[in-house]
Amino acid sequence: MPASLMQGSAAVAEAAVAAGCRFFAGYPMLPFTDLLEHMARRLPEVGGVCMNAESEIEGVNMVLGAAAAGARAATGSCGQGIALMQEAVAEAALNEVPFVVFNMARGQQDYFQATRGGGWGDYRTITLAPADVGEAVEHTQLLFHLADRYRAPTVLYGDYLVAHTHMGVEVEQRDLGPLPDKDWALDGTRGGTGRSRQIWTWAMGRTDAPGPGPDAHWRRLADKFDGIAATEARSAQHRTDDAEHLIVSFGTSAPFVDHVVDELRADGHRIGSFRPVTLWPFPEAALAATVAAGPCAQVLVFEVNAGQMIDDVRLAVAGRAPVRPIGGVSIDGSGMRQGALLSAAAIRDRVLAAIEEVPSP
Amino acid sequence: MSSTVTRSTVTRGTVVIDRDRCKGCELCIPACPPSVLVMSAERNSRGYRFPLLLDGCTACQACHAVCPDFVFDVYRFDEPIIGSAGRGPAADQPEDPA
Amino acid sequence: MTTTPTTTPPTTPPPTTTVPTDAPPDRPSRKVAASSAALQVGEDHHLCPGCGHPVAWRILLEVISELDLARRSIGVVGHGCYTNIVRLADIDWLQCLHGRAPAVATGVKRVRPEVAVFTLQGDGDMASEGLAEVLHAAARAERITCIMLNNGVFGDTGGQMTAASVVGQRTKTSLEGRDPATHGYPVPVADLVSRLPGTAYVARGGVGSAGAIAQTKRYLKRAFELQVAGAGFTFVEVLTMCPTGWFVPTAEGPGYLGATFEATFPLGEIR
Amino acid sequence: MQAEVILTGIGGQGVQLCAKALAMAAVAEGREALLSSHYGGEMRGGQTEASVVVADAGLRSLPILPSTWSAFVMHPAHWAPVAAKLRPGGVVVANADLVAGELLALDGVGNDLVGNDLVGNDLVGNDLVGNDLVGNDLVGDDGATSGCARVLVAAESIAGELGAPMAAGFVLLGAYASATGMVGTASLVAAMRDLVPPYRAQHVEANERAIVAGAAAVAPGSHPVWTAVTA
Numbered sequence: 001m002p003a004s005l006m007q008g009s010a011a012v013a014e015a016a017v018a019a020g021c022r023f024f025a026g027y028p029m030l031p032f033t034d035l036l037e038h039m040a041r042r043l044p045e046v047g048g049v050c051m052n053a054e055s056e057i058e059g060v061n062m063v064l065g066a067a068a069a070g071a072r073a074a075t076g077s078c079g080q081g082i083a084l085m086q087e088a089v090a091e092a093a094l095n096e097v098p099f100v101v102f103n104m105a106r107g108q109q110d111y112f113q114a115t116r117g118g119g120w121g122d123y124r125t126i127t128l129a130p131a132d133v134g135e136a137v138e139h140t141q142l143l144f145h146l147a148d149r150y151r152a153p154t155v156l157y158g159d160y161l162v163a164h165t166h167m168g169v170e171v172e173q174r175d176l177g178p179l180p181d182k183d184w185a186l187d188g189t190r191g192g193t194g195r196s197r198q199i200w201t202w203a204m205g206r207t208d209a210p211g212p213g214p215d216a217h218w219r220r221l222a223d224k225f226d227g228i229a230a231t232e233a234r235s236a237q238h239r240t241d242d243a244e245h246l247i248v249s250f251g252t253s254a255p256f257v258d259h260v261v262d263e264l265r266a267d268g269h270r271i272g273s274f275r276p277v278t279l280w281p282f283p284e285a286a287l288a289a290t291v292a293a294g295p296c297a298q299v300l301v302f303e304v305n306a307g308q309m310i311d312d313v314r315l316a317v318a319g320r321a322p323v324r325p326i327g328g329v330s331i332d333g334s335g336m337r338q339g340a341l342l343s344a345a346a347i348r349d350r351v352l353a354a355i356e357e358v359p360s361p
Numbered sequence: 362m363s364s365t366v367t368r369s370t371v372t373r374g375t376v377v378i379d380r381d382r383c384k385g386c387e388l389c390i391p392a393c394p395p396s397v398l399v400m401s402a403e404r405n406s407r408g409y410r411f412p413l414l415l416d417g418c419t420a421c422q423a424c425h426a427v428c429p430d431f432v433f434d435v436y437r438f439d440e441p442i443i444g445s446a447g448r449g450p451a452a453d454q455p456e457d458p459a
Numbered sequence: 460m461t462t463t464p465t466t467t468p469p470t471t472p473p474p475t476t477t478v479p480t481d482a483p484p485d486r487p488s489r490k491v492a493a494s495s496a497a498l499q500v501g502e503d504h505h506l507c508p509g510c511g512h513p514v515a516w517r518i519l520l521e522v523i524s525e526l527d528l529a530r531r532s533i534g535v536v537g538h539g540c541y542t543n544i545v546r547l548a549d550i551d552w553l554q555c556l557h558g559r560a561p562a563v564a565t566g567v568k569r570v571r572p573e574v575a576v577f578t579l580q581g582d583g584d585m586a587s588e589g590l591a592e593v594l595h596a597a598a599r600a601e602r603i604t605c606i607m608l609n610n611g612v613f614g615d616t617g618g619q620m621t622a623a624s625v626v627g628q629r630t631k632t633s634l635e636g637r638d639p640a641t642h643g644y645p646v647p648v649a650d651l652v653s654r655l656p657g658t659a660y661v662a663r664g665g666v667g668s669a670g671a672i673a674q675t676k677r678y679l680k681r682a683f684e685l686q687v688a689g690a691g692f693t694f695v696e697v698l699t700m701c702p703t704g705w706f707v708p709t710a711e712g713p714g715y716l717g718a719t720f721e722a723t724f725p726l727g728e729i730r
Numbered sequence: 731m732q733a734e735v736i737l738t739g740i741g742g743q744g745v746q747l748c749a750k751a752l753a754m755a756a757v758a759e760g761r762e763a764l765l766s767s768h769y770g771g772e773m774r775g776g777q778t779e780a781s782v783v784v785a786d787a788g789l790r791s792l793p794i795l796p797s798t799w800s801a802f803v804m805h806p807a808h809w810a811p812v813a814a815k816l817r818p819g820g821v822v823v824a825n826a827d828l829v830a831g832e833l834l835a836l837d838g839v840g841n842d843l844v845g846n847d848l849v850g851n852d853l854v855g856n857d858l859v860g861n862d863l864v865g866n867d868l869v870g871d872d873g874a875t876s877g878c879a880r881v882l883v884a885a886e887s888i889a890g891e892l893g894a895p896m897a898a899g900f901v902l903l904g905a906y907a908s909a910t911g912m913v914g915t916a917s918l919v920a921a922m923r924d925l926v927p928p929y930r931a932q933h934v935e936a937n938e939r940a941i942v943a944g945a946a947a948v949a950p951g952s953h954p955v956w957t958a959v960t961a
Contacts, residue, residue, distance in 0.1 A: 005757040005765070023570055049569045053562070054595040061559040061592075065535065065566025068553050073566070091556050132793070165793045166753055166765030186567070188574035191529035191550035192498050198552045207501025207546045255792055334777060337768060344796040378480040379494055382502075386509035386702075386709035392669055399477075409508070413477040423669035425492040427713075429506065429513040431499075435492035436484050 003168035008133040008158070009034035012102065013042050014171040015140035016074055021100070022048035023066035023073035025059040029081045031163040031336060032104035036076070056081040060088040060101075067092070067099040068199050070185030072144055076102030076156075079110045083118065089153050090119020094221065095199050096184070098147035100140070101125070101155045104163040107331060107338045108251060111308035114157045115280040122218055124225045126150070126232060127279040129157040129251040133167040138174075145176040150228060151184070157279055160337040161252040228281060235283035236275045239265060240290050243272030244360040247326070247351065248287070248313050249302040250276050253342060257302055260348045270360060271351070279309070284316035296321045298358045302347060303327040304338040322358065326350040372442040374420025377434040378412060385409030389424040389433070398424060496547075497524035504544040509709025511699025511716070512541045512608055514666040518676040519579070519606065520548055526683055532575045535564040537589070539581035540614045558589020561596035564603045575687055577604040582623035583613040586646045590622070593652060593694075600657030600691040604682045607648055607696045611720060612704035622646045625723040629706060645723060649696040653730040659691030661730040665698035665721060667713035678728065698724060732785035733912065733955045734795050736812045739804030739825075742774040744899030748802070749780030750925055752903060755917035756782075762789035777808045784912060799958065802906050803829050804885070804899060818877035821953040823906040825898065826882040881909050883947050892943055894936030904944025910955040915945045 006014065012035055016024070024039040026032065036052070043050040049066075053059030059075045066073040077085060082103050089101060103114060112118075114127045126146050130136035136158055143154040190196045198206055202218075205211025212220065238258045240246060249257040254275040261273050274290055276283050291299060299321050301310040307325050314323045330341030340346060383405060389398050389412050397415040405411050411432075412424070420437035483490070496517040506513055523532050532550050536542050538557045545552055555563040560578035568576040585593050585607045593605055612630055613619040620630040620637060623645045627636040637645075653661040660682050664675025675697055682693035698720045700712030707715050735752070739745040746767055753763035761784050768779040781798070783791045798815050803824040816822065883905040889898040900922065907913050919938050926934050 003762075005753055005763055007765075007767075023566065025566070051565070051569070054591065057559065058562040058565075058592055058595060061555065061562035062566035062569075064555065065553065065563035065568075066570045067566070068563075069533070069567045069570040071566075071570040073570075087556055088559065095554075132790070134790075160768075161766065161793045164767040164769075166750065166763070166767070168757065168762050168764075168789065186533050186551040186553055187571060188531045188533040188551045188576075191523070191532055193530070194500070194549060196549045196551050198546070198554075200546075200552065200554045204546060206549065208549075209500075252793065255790075256794075259792055259796075334768075342794060344792065372478075374488065374491070375478060375484050376480055377483055377494075380481075384508035386712075388509060388710065388713065390710065391713075414480050415477055418478070420491055421669075422492045425494070426669040426672045427514065427666070429508075429510050430504075431494045431496060431513070431517070433492065434483070434490060434494045436488040437491045438484065439487040439489070442486075 003170045005166050005168050006133070006171075007034060007166045008136055008162045008164060009104070010038045011133050011137050011167070011169045011171060012140050012156070012158070012162075013038035015137040016100070016144070017042050017046055017048075018171055018173040019141040019144040020072045021074050021144060022046065023063065023071045024048070025051035025053045025062040025075050026077065027053050027056045027059050027081060029077050031106065031160045032076050032078050032081070032102065034163055035102055035104060056084040057088070060085040063099050064088055064092050064097055067097045068186055070182050070187065072148070074100040074102060074144075076104060078103060078105050079113065082110065082113060086118035087120070089125065090117060090121050090123055091201070092153045093119070093123035093125065094121050095201060096151040097153070097199065098151050099153050100143045100147055101153060103155055103157050105157060105159045106336055107159060107305070108253065108303050109305040109308070109329075110157070111250070111279065111303065111305060114155055115282070115312070122222055122225075124228070124280050125153055125155045126228060126281070127155040127157050128234075128277060129279050130162055131252060131254045131275065133162060133165050134169045136162045137169050137171055141174050142176065145179065146232065148179045148182070150224060152224075157251060159252055232278060233281040233283040233286065234277035235286040236277055237290060238273045238275075240272035240274060242270055242295070244270040244295055244297045245300060245351070245355055245358075246291065246296055246298070247271070247273045247300045247302055248275070248309070249273065250279060250309055253302055253304060256342060256344050256347055259344045260351055263344070263348060264351065269355060271355075276309070276312075282312040282316065284312075287313065287316040288318065288320065291317050291320045297360055298354065299323045300326045300351060300354050302350070304330050304342055324354060326354055370416055370444050372416050372418055372438070374418050374435060374437040376414055376418060376424060376436070378414070379432040380411040381406045382430050383409055383411035383432045384430050385411060386429065388427045388429070392423045392427040394421055394423055395419055497521045498529055498549045499547050500549045501547045504547060506540055506544060507703045509700055509702040509712045510540065511610065511666040511701070511712065513544055514672060515606075515608055515675070515697045515699055516541065516544050516548070518672060519679055522676060522679045522683055523550065523575070526680065526687070528575045528683065528687070531573060532577070533567055533571070535560045535567060535576065535578045537578070537580040537584035538615065539584055539608075541579060541581060541608055545579065558584050558587070559592055560584070561589065561592040561601070561603065561605055564605075565596055565599070565601050568601065568603050572602070575604070575683055577606060577683070577686075579606050579608070581614070582607060582609040582611060582648075583621040586622040586648050590646065590648070593648065594655065597652040597655045597658045597692040597694065600659070602686055602689055602691065604686045604693045604695065606679070607694075608699050609696050609720070609724065610699045610701035610704065611645070612701050614701045614704045618704040618706070623648070625719045628719065630704070647724060649694060649724070649729055652692070652694050655692075657692050658694065658730055660685045660693040662694075662728040663696040663698065663724055663726050665716060665726055667698070667700065667716040667721070671726065674726070696724070698726070731956060732783060732789065732791070733800070733958075734781065734783045734798040735800040735802055735906070735912075736795060736798045736815065737780045737782065737802040737804070738808050738812045739778055739899070740807055741769065741776045741778050743778070743804045744896070745778045745804055746780055747922075747925060748899045748903040749782050751918055751921040752907070752913060753782050753784070754921035754924065755907070755913040756784040758917050758921060759913055761785060762787060764789055764791050764793065766793040779808060779812070799955070800906075800910065802902060804902060805829065816878050819958060821879045821881060821910065821958075823881045823883065823902060823909060825885040825902050827884050827886040827898075829882075879953050881905065881948055881953065883944060885944065888943050888947060889940055892936065892939050894940055896933065897936050897940035900937045900940035901944035901947070904941035905948045908945035908950045909948040909952050911951050912955045915941060
């Protein structure tokens with residue numbers, strides 16, 4: 001299929017449909033709204049169901065029910081709506097019910113929300129942050145796959161620019177490999193046979209067929225998330241060989257940073273950029289190796305918020321080089337998108353100032 | 362132990378009571394239409410008193426219906442018993458209401 | 460309204476003999492009622508003496524069994540004392556967050572329309588935490604059956620006031636009794652959902668007596684029959700006893716239920 | 731080879747639909763396009779802006795443009811930040827009914843465009859471009875937009891003449907496409923037909939007339955895009 005011009009929300013919707021998503025529920029909230037509208041149009045065409053839920057709380061719980069019944073299902077919102085969904089996302093993580101949450105955030109201020117859970121309990125959510133629409137299409141299919149592989153909710157950290165940008169993209173069904181059977185899913189057919197299934201908080205099981213119980217269940221979940229952290233971290237690098245100044249950014253900020261890197265390379269600066277593609281698990285090892293490979297005088301963190309990802313960067317760099325913020329709060333008047341700071345010129349100014357302060361080694 | 366019957370003595374059925382699952386809530390006592398259930402004085406293994414059956418059960422299942430702890434099996438006799446249904450000396454003494 | 464705890468005397472005069480009840484009769488007879496519930500697995504539950512919930516649970520399973528729905532049923536439960544007893548039933552269950560069961564059941568039903576999907580929730584779950592969810596499910600004519608076990612109290616947390624506690628009811632958060640001036644009025648969930656055009660059936664039953672239990676079972680049966688027929692949203696409220704949370708002797712539970720709850724929430728088919 | 735246009739206006743003027751039609755027409759003609767839309771919660775009256783980048787191949791541009799070759803201006807309210815991004819040698823196509831005075835006020839040039847009796851004139855075919863407006867320094871007091879050409883089209887008046895007052899955006903779009911040659915009029919019309927949802931199908935014919943009228947209101951190819959960006 002040739003690339004066609006698609007809005008990011010439409011492209012994500014098409015990718016979700018291609019991935020087999022057949023149930024979607026959401027509550028309108030910009031800039032997530034377009035995705036909901038596209039799903040409302042597309043899912044009935046493929047025999048699926050899209051619910052215009054009465055609240056984010058209802059939407060995510062509908063999705064939890066659909067996913068527990070075996071469907072590939074997804075919901076979405078942005079910051080405030082995602083906050084309302086956190087309780088159910090935590091429940092799904094602890095009950096091991098897989099679905100995808102499309103967080104079309106209004107900016108980058110929800111990094112903590114996306115990576116620290118926010119619900120209750122010892123859980124994490126695999127969170128992918130695409131840099132543009134094309135990558136959002138790839139990530140969407142990957143997230144459904146990872147959700148089913150690990151029986152866990154997964155999150156796309158998109159934003160205004162992913163949701164509202166039109167770009168030429170191809171949406172093709174991708175084979176991401178085999179997955180375990182959904183033999184845990186509820187279909188209601190085993191009542192009275194002694195083999196009925198329960199999806200139960202703390203994995204209590206049935207009285208005559210007890211589950212592992214909370215202690216063993218939670219320890220197993222912790223092991224599962226450890227395994228994901230060890231194997232699923234993804235990252236991207238741009239011109240990091242011999243880079244003396246490394247800029248770390250995520251999501252749709254990264255193309256701006258890469259653009260600045262190219263400009264400054266042309267001016268003779270030895271500079272490169274690093275992007276966590278998975279926000280959780282954060283690619284700690286890859287970032288540490290990049291910094292350790294040197295000659296890295298400093299790590300600059302560009303994020304359009306008051307400083308959230310920088311915590312993860314500092315944990316990964318672990319003192320190998322100074323880690324300094326060059327981003328900041330920047331919101332436009334509508335509250336919908338990153339304000340003046342998200343521009344190549346503004347980033348370039350800040351990078352140049354930082355280079356002056358910490359000269360190349 | 363006297364076998365003197367002091368009550369109506371048509372007995373149409375009986376119950377089996379899992380006395381050790383009983384929690385002694387007494388809901389079956391007033392629920393019984395012929396009033397043939399009384400609470401024991403003795404306590405079961407959990408420390409609860411439990412119901413005892415007198416002659417005159419009609420196998421109506423009301424006790425079964427109201428019991429939250431599922432202690433009653435109910436049997437209906439093919440032929441009613443006229444007179445005492447007791448099959449020997451009572452195993453338990455009912456509680457003295459005084 | 461206050462109730463003074465008393466000790467209930469046996470209602471029978473002192474008998475002189477009792478009938479052995481430790482084994483089936485040795486004369487020709489047939490078993491007309493079994494102690495174990497339909498579809499019951501396991502032995503025991505840990506609900507309090509005199510609790511009304513297990514009775515409602517038992518008739519629910521009888522209905523599922525009698526309508527031959529055992530192999531196409533999924534129950535969605537919230538949080539409360541009753542969730543413990545749910546683990547004794549051999550059907551598919553999904554436990555969800557407090558109050559959200561109607562939304563979760565919506566997702567289940569839309570994915571598996573051939574399955575009888577029902578929620579089992581308490582009044583704290585449905586009337587307090589999740590009132591929006593049940594009203595919206597009813598308004599959408601969602602083809603599910605929602606069952607609210609209403610004892611007017613948060614039993615699982617030890618006896619606090621819910622949105623369905625009746626006026627005058629003493630709870631740990633309405634020590635002198637629910638006072639409208641301070642605590643407002645109880646929410647009649649069944650009446651609310653009955654006003655919505657998506658609702659196909661609404662009834663309110665109770666488990667205070669054998670007759671009421673039989674009637675409530677008929678309500679549940681009707682609700683499931685209509686769900687399977689695709690008629691729309693169906694709802695059964697079941698008034699149940701919580702002598703622990705009401706601070707009354709177990710034997711007085713049905714009496715308290717009748718005098719307070721049934722007076723506030725009349726029994727019968729509403730829609 | 732890549733060219734950019736930032737479209738700005740207020741909600742209800744059709745700016746988003748115009749941007750989409752432009753990008754789709756470019757794709758239909760075998761080019762690549764990237765469109766980034768910016769709008770808030772309001773459907774009417776709020777800020778609305780879109781960026782369209784059209785290129786020969788391999789387009790992977792920033793979704794927020796650091797600078798732009800051209801601008802499409804339906805309303806003055808949010809014009810100033812767009813003006814600051816215009817590169818020398820670019821072109822501004824503006825809705826003269828609302829924007830001309832504002833543009834003039836920016837640098838104090840007292841051209842009397844507003845107040846002209848544009849309505850009622852035989853606008854279609856009028857040579858609004860090619861008069862002394864083009865090449866005037868209407869905006870360039872801060873230097874950012876100096877050297878930009880201006881194409882002023884009385885889009886609302888023309889739309890009113892056509893009996894399609896809602897289609898002013900398409901008048902301006904037809905003019906933009908014709909003046910720059912970025913896409914052909916026929917491609918624009920086809921894209922518009924694809925984009926208008928079924929529940930607004932009654933507007934398709936008026937939109938088409940608006941695009942054609944807008945194209946005819948300017949001198950075709952007066953500010954050729956590919957020549958400009960190649961140079």
